Amino acid sequence: MEKQRMPDGGPLRRIVIVGGGTAGWMAAAPLGQLLGGGDHAASCEIVLVESPEIGTVGVGEATLPTIRYYNNSLKLDNAEFIRKTQASFKLGIEFKDWGHLGNRFFHGFGEFGPSILNRSSVSHWLRVHGQAGGMGYEDLSTATVMALRNRFVPPDGDVASAANAYSFAFHFDAGLYAAFLRDYAMARGVKREEGTIVDVSLRPGDGFVTAVTLADGRRIEGDLFIDCSGFRALLIEGVCKAGYHDWSHWLPCDSAQAVPCARVEPLTPYTTSTARSAGWQWRIPLQHRTGNGHVYCSGYTSDEEAGQVLMRNLDGAAQADPRQLRFKTGMRRKAWDRNVVAIGLSSGFLEPLESTSIQLIMDGIGRLIELLPDRRCDAQLAAEYNRRMTRQYESIRDFIVLHYKLTTRDDSEFWRYCAAMPIPDDLTHQIEIFRRSGRVAILDPDSFAEPSWVSLFLGLGLWPERHDPLLAQIDEQVLRGHFAQLRTAIAKTVDAMPDHGAFINRHAKAPAMEMRA
CATH class of the missing domain: 3.30.70 (Alpha-Beta Plaits)
Structure with missing residues (x-):
């Protein structure tokens, strides 16, 4: 039998992005910046195909702080970005009636004060909270105090202080953001083709996608195809049959x-x-x-x-x-299959409870750039991409499941189901290690960090039964004084900050526009 010939190597000549919207243009912008337009050896034609007949979902308009790194990597003008996307600032998420009716807690962006003895500040607070003069752990979070008083300025200064012990993200109009990135990408050589894909051509033998054909007969060839077609998953599922992990038994909202x-x-x-x-x-x-x-x-x-x-x-x-x-909560069994990489909703869906939709788009394209293949699209690169995306999806899934599982609500059949449902083993481990020792197990360094898990554990009413024995080295009276000073410093710092709306009006007020759905 004749041995199957390996596809020719060499740099990619054309990348075809199938679908526009937030995912498509978030993929196109950095690829255009890095590879598009130019005579240098690394140049590669980037083509995005989108249809005006197919709408986008765009439910995610809230982000995580890492969106700033994505914007900064593109060298975007922050004030222009805020004005053109009608953006506001985000210091975290306020949760109401989670855990039990009447409950309220805040998941803020940042630490609960500086670490002590290489242990988190909040772990020391837990040891003395019963004698802390009514001080809550959220009093130690600059982001939380700012949010509840509707104050905002960006973090300031290089020396650690209450004025920079927080981070921030954005709320923005996802449609306007996609349009903003479309202009950016096209200015850097990305080509936009408008039309509806009616056929996909495959290479005999290995099943690589070679071209897509539009309704008007145009044929667009490529070496690498990025599927940003949303829930339709036109290439990754429609052609590659990558399969789907259904997580609706853990996350039943549909x-x-x-x-x-x-x-x-x-x-x-x-x-x-x-x-x-x-x-x-x-x-x-x-x-x-x-x-x-x-x-x-x-x-x-x-x-x-x-x-x-x-x-x-x-x-x-x-x-x-x-x-x-x-929707059906879950993810593709393979987000990268052959020469097709799924990014955005085509790769999976996790409800936007913690604003992770755009984060997963950003990380998906970032990892693709890190592992960018040649024309062979080596299977080992695909395997590494899939390993890392799977780990992140599963970690975020478990963080979201935590919101539902740690409930004492029994006022509806839905909440009774959530309280009783079995959960993934990794999440059980994370819950139990915090319950028994106050420690936080981070299983994915690319996902939520320790302060986020602490916010959820404590906010939902999970308190440690015991504490790290190392904490006993510090006198309780000294700790109480430390936390009182920290609370005062945060309060004074926030007192001096402007109102959130006033800050935007002064620095990045968007023009009035006609409202749309």
Whole structure:
């Protein structure tokens, strides 16, 4: 039998991105910056194909602090970015009615004060909290104190202090962000082809994609194809049959309705997530409007009931009818298969409870650039990409499952299911090690860090039974004095900060625009 000939090597000549939207243009922008337009040896043609007939989902308008690194890598002008995307700042997420009815806690971006004896500040606070004069652990988080007082300035100074012990992200209009990146990418040589893909050509023998054909007959060839076609997963599933890990038994929400409403004052520098009887509702404040949505399980409520819950809990006048979305939580068994790499919703879906959708897009394209293949698209590179994406997806999945599992709510069938459901073994380990010792096990360094896990554990009512014995080296009275000083320093620092809305109006106020759904 004749041995199958290995595909020719050499640098990629053309990368074809299938689908626009946030994922497509977030992929195109850095590829255009690094590879597009030029006569240098590394230049490669980048082509993005999108259809005006196919809408985008765009439910994620809140981000994590790492979005700033993505923007900075593109050398974007921050003020221009904020104005053109109607952005506001985000210091974290406020959670209401999670864990139990009436509960409220904040997942802020940053530490709970400086570490002591190479142990987190909050671990020492846990040891003395009963004698801490009513001080809560959130008093030690600059981001949390800022958020609850609607204050904002960027972190300042190189010496560690309350003025820089926090981080921030953005809320923005995902459609405007995609348009902003489209202009950026096309200015750097990325070509946009408008049309609907009706056929995909495969190479005999190994099944590599060689071209896509549009409805008008145009044929677009490529060496590497990036599938940003959303839930349709046109290439990774429609052609490659990569398969899907269904996680709906751990995350049973399968539906959402989204609607914008009029902006109300004050302009809050945080996202709000409010638990409902069969899911949860988001609130994302932008300069021109407020984004709202209700994520729910259709097995425990009807679409009509879910829509009513959403609409009666808006804090401004609705600007459209709710838009219905369906999804199945999970991820592709292989996000990179042959010469197809899935990024965004085509690679998987995790509900936007912790604003991870854009994070996964950003990390997906970042890892592809790190492991960028030649025309052979070596299977070992694909295996490493899939290993790292799987680890991150699973870690984020478990972090989201934690929100549901650590509940004492029994007011609805949905919450009774969540409290009783079995969970992944890794998450059980993380819960139990914190419960028994106050320690946090980080299984994926590319996912949520220790302060985030602590915010969820304590916010949902999980308190350690014992503490790290090393902590006993410091006198309790000394610790209480330290925390009192830290709380005072944070409060004074926040007192001097401007109002969030006033800061935006002064530095990056967006022009008025016509409201849209």
